[in-house]
Amino acid sequence: KQSSPAQTEFYQAVEEVLRTLEPVLEKNNYYAKHSIIQRLVEPERQIMFRVPWQDDSGNIQINKGYRIEFNSALGPYKGGLRFHPSVNASIIKFLGFEQIFKNALTGLPIGGGKGGANFDPKGRSDAEIMRFCQSFMNELYRHIGPNTDVPAGDIGVGAREIGYMFGQYKRLTGKYEGVLTGKGLLWGGSYARKEATGYGTVYFADHMLNARGENLQGQRCLVSGAGNVAIYAMEKLYQLGATPIACSDSTGTLYHAQGLDLSLIKELKEKERTSLLRYLNSHPRAQFIPISEYPSGGHTIWRYKADLAFPCATQNELTTRDAEALVSNGCKLVSEGANMAASQGAVEYFLKAGISYGPGKAANAGGVATSQLEMAQNASMQKWTFEQVDCQLLQITKDIYLRASETAREFGAPGNLVLGANIAAFRRVADAMIEQGVV
Ligand code: NDP
Secondary structure: OOOOOOOHHHHHHHHHHHHHHHHHHHHOOHHHHOOHHHHHOOOOEEEEEEEEEEOOOOOEEEEEEEEEEEEOOOOOEEEEEEEOOOOOHHHHHHHHHHHHHHHHHOOOOOEEEEEEEOOOOOOOOHHHHHHHHHHHHHHHHHHOEOOOEEEEOEOOEOHHHHHHHHHHHHHHHOOOOOOOOOOOHHHOOOOOHHHHHHHHHHHHHHHHHHHOOOOOOOOEEEEEOOOHHHHHHHHHHHHOOOEEEEEEEOOEEEEOOOOOOHHHHHHHHHHOOOOHHHHHHHOOOOEEEEHHHOOOOOOHHHHOOOOEEEEOOOOOOEOHHHHHHHHHOOOOEEEOOOOOOEOHHHHHHHHHHOOEEEOHHHHOOHHHHHHHHHHHHHHOOOOOOHHHHHHHHHHHHHHHHHHHHHHHHHOOOOOOHHHHHHHHHHHHHHHHHHHOOOO
16 A cells, blocks of 8 residues: 555455455465465556547547556456546556456456546547547557457447547557457457346356346346446346346436336437436336435435346445345345445445355456457457357356355355455466466
């Protein structure tokens, strides 16, 4: 903390991991002897750069760009790019740190990285988005490559932004290669990548339910967010017989007791890029609660009665008070589509209450795993079918669940997937680092 002050989210992520690693570190001093913790928390490389661009009125705008190449013990750096005004060094660092463990858990050969910019895409024209993405790539291109660092999307970065960045990378380097994932289906993208994080989070929930002798059929669900992860989580919930009854965006929370109209939500968020409030024009009986009316210290979405909860918007979007409300309303499972969605207090509350809790690095790892499948297709000049990719996604999420739950049992904490996921991922990364020497 002394060498990097004011990185609140990064410390939160590190503390959560270190606390759960105590049993493996105490077992013997092998990892301590190799100073693994000290090496793990220090990124291999952090890049910060200026992103100048011109808006439609001819004004020059300046943003800060970031790429953190955190750990390459298991493979090329891999992790998304986030464009959101809240982005800063701490946010990128926490996301990069989480990514190391998440990627290790998939069992695939990918290291951990993350990046983004404090750019706010809201209200910007397509031409402005394109100019921003091109300027961002004008610096980023020299640091990335299909075998070194392969960025993907995250908040504010979807197929449109990946397209503009890919075009600029190609122009700067003259190379048509798998340097980004989440690409369009016409030009190197993988089937099911767009859906993968949301689908994966629901598959993970299903594995947790199966372990309790239950399944998704008939379950009523709360899904925060209304972006890429939330939309495809809701789609998979409907496909597997569950009903999403509430979702949210940065303007408020939408509740529709009979089940959300997903095709309308796709229209509003993917095409029109507008507020969920507009849903009421077609469904006047639904409720919309603006964020100005959220309960103090919490979020409206977690106050509805439901069986399952899927936080799919952003970090720390589920507080201790939200957790208490969820559990007292009978919620029996939380599966995180977003990274570090639940606060530390909320996580502790879930574990004490004994409900099933899937932490983001395990429950949303289907997204990055499918990105790796996109890399594999690009490298071998192949294109697999939707079913082939989806089938692998289902198997990978099952393997992650088993890895985390078996490790939790091994360390005397059955059902604690936070501990299980952290230890299973840590051992993989730490052992690879030790075998590669002091580098
Ligand atoms: P999107 O930008 O597509 O969607 C984010 C959604 O969350 C939007 O509906 C947005 O509202 C809402 N949101 C974002 N920030 C806030 C905030 N501070 N307060 C309230 N609402 C907010 O992003 P993704 O769906 O891709 O990402 C969502 C989460 O999933 C993130 O935590 C990301 O790190 C994680 N994740 C994403 C992966 C992926 O493959 N995309 C992979 C693994 C994890 P609005 O619509 O108004 O903008």
